[in-house]
Amino acid sequence: MKQSRALIPALACAAILVAGTACSSSVDNNATAVEASVADVVIDDGGCAKNHDQIADIQKKLAGNLYGIAAANSDKGTNTNPEPKRADDPIKITFSIEGLSHPFLVKQKQLAEETARDLGVEINVISANDDVNQQFNDIQTAVAQGTDALMMMPANTEGLNAVLSQASTAGVPYFFTQKGMLGVKPASQVLAPYATEGRQLGEWVVEHYAGQQDIKVAVVSGIPGDASSDARVGAFMLPLLRACTFDIVAEQPGNYRRADSEKAAQNMLAANPDVDLVFGANDEAALGAVAALQSSGRTGVDVVGADGETDMFTAIDSGQTLATVIHKPTAGILVEEIVKYLRGEEVPQFKVLDEDLVTKDDTATTQPAF
CATH class of the missing domain: 3.40.50.2300 (Response regulator)
Structure with a gap:
């Protein structure tokens, strides 16, 4: 995987939106860079001394949290496939999803399948039935059987590194939708x-x-x-x-x-x-x-x-x-990014969608997420 543009030097201050970190020049999507960002946190207790320690603890946790980092770096760095497929080559995507016991997960599956159908590519959605071990086994099986790209929405990423190493060895690019992880090298993460x-x-x-x-x-x-x-x-x-x-x-x-x-x-x-x-x-x-x-x-x-x-x-x-x-569900957007990547186009390392707050004044004019 070729990194065509580096992330801005914001990884070390990646959680600035929520944690008020101080910026560092270290730029790397790995545990060392995250540890550096946590060490650089500038505590902002808003003048509430009684809550200072609790605020400091939360800020430090957020400074190393994937979703703060992703928000700060959304659409600021890209990856390009070094071995793109030809325009007429078929594409097979495997989507490993944590389960289908929640309406949002069902929506993710529907959007992935609809987008794949619109783009004329094959997608195989595999539900892990809310079992982390089953999901890891599903991913290993998909890599062993062969797939052009691995798309994942994991329930838990602990222990997933070893499985992703197998995908990299097999030359299978991998992507995350909605939920993702640090310390690995996905082609793209479209996250909530x-x-x-x-x-x-x-x-x-x-x-x-x-x-x-x-x-x-x-x-x-x-x-x-x-x-x-x-x-x-x-x-x-x-x-x-x-x-x-x-x-x-x-x-x-x-x-x-x-x-x-x-x-x-x-x-x-x-x-x-x-x-x-x-x-x-x-x-x-x-x-x-x-x-x-x-x-x-x-x-x-x-x-x-x-x-x-x-x-x-x-x-x-x-x-x-x-x-x-x-x-907002992200599976359909990620299917689009996967097809672009496999065809040789640049895709964002991180993409995070905007959010919309809804109160009673908004329900009549706002569409539910699912």
């Missing part, structure tokens, strides 16, 4: 703006509660250890902590699933009877919190989430939730 989604929603919450004090917040996070959840939750928390008027009293993972999130919310609400706001790391988490509130008979608790799914629009219209952020 998890960090900027969280920040935008957090800033809106601070504005919404302006003038109020001691607002107690419970957080239903996503998958423990997952970079997307860490980015969205951490970036959401920062504006609240800097405002110095919010108290994050509890956090439990809901694994991005409604049933798990309902249980997590039930636990936190039972232990914290004075919660004012529940933040769900995605809309399924937020809707799980709504179900928990309904089953407990609790009223007067606000709920916000992120993804922009249809059920969340309904909940906003009915007053059960306040706001969400449209989470």
Whole structure:
């Protein structure tokens, strides 16, 4: 894989959108560069001394987070295939997706298949059924059987390096959609703006509660250890902590699933009877919190989430939730990038889509993400 234009010297300050890092001249998509960026973080506590340590911890984590780095470097560096296919050569893409148990994942599959059909290329979508080990095995099988490109949306990237090394050895270029990873050399990553989604929603919450004090917040996070959840939750928390008027009293993972999130919310609400706001790391988490509130008979608790799914629009219209952020699916865009790459055109190393916040004023004029 030829790197036709280097990333700007922003990797070391890549999370500046959410973490306030100081810039460094080190430019490399690997762990060493990320460690350098974390060491260079300039802490911005917004003047809230009581939350300084918690803010510092979140900023350092965000400075090394893929999604902050991707947002800062979107469309600023490219890769080109050194051995492009001819215009009339057939193309076969293998899309390994974590599962199809969530409506967004189903949408990703549909968009990938529709775009492949429109472009006249073959795509084989393989669901790992929410099993990380199965996904790794699926990828190894695809490489062994032969494919022109490997497209992935992994549930978890821990341990994926070894599998990707096999793809590189076999000469199979690989790409990430929605979720990706650092420390490897994909041809392109078209990723979701998890960090900027969280920040935008957090800033809106601070504005919404302006003038109020001691607002107690419970957080239903996503998958423990997952970079997307860490980015969205951490970036959401920062504006609240800097405002110095919010108290994050509890956090439990809901694994991005409604049933798990309902249980997590039930636990936190039972232990914290004075919660004012529940933040769900995605809309399924937020809707799980709504179900928990309904089953407990609790009223007067606000709920916000992120993804922009249809059920969340309904909940906003009915007053059960306040706001969400449209989470745009990327699979169709990445299929286009894969075909371009295989044909010899430049593709972006990172591409991150813009986000749109939705409240009750916007549901009539905004299309749900899925």
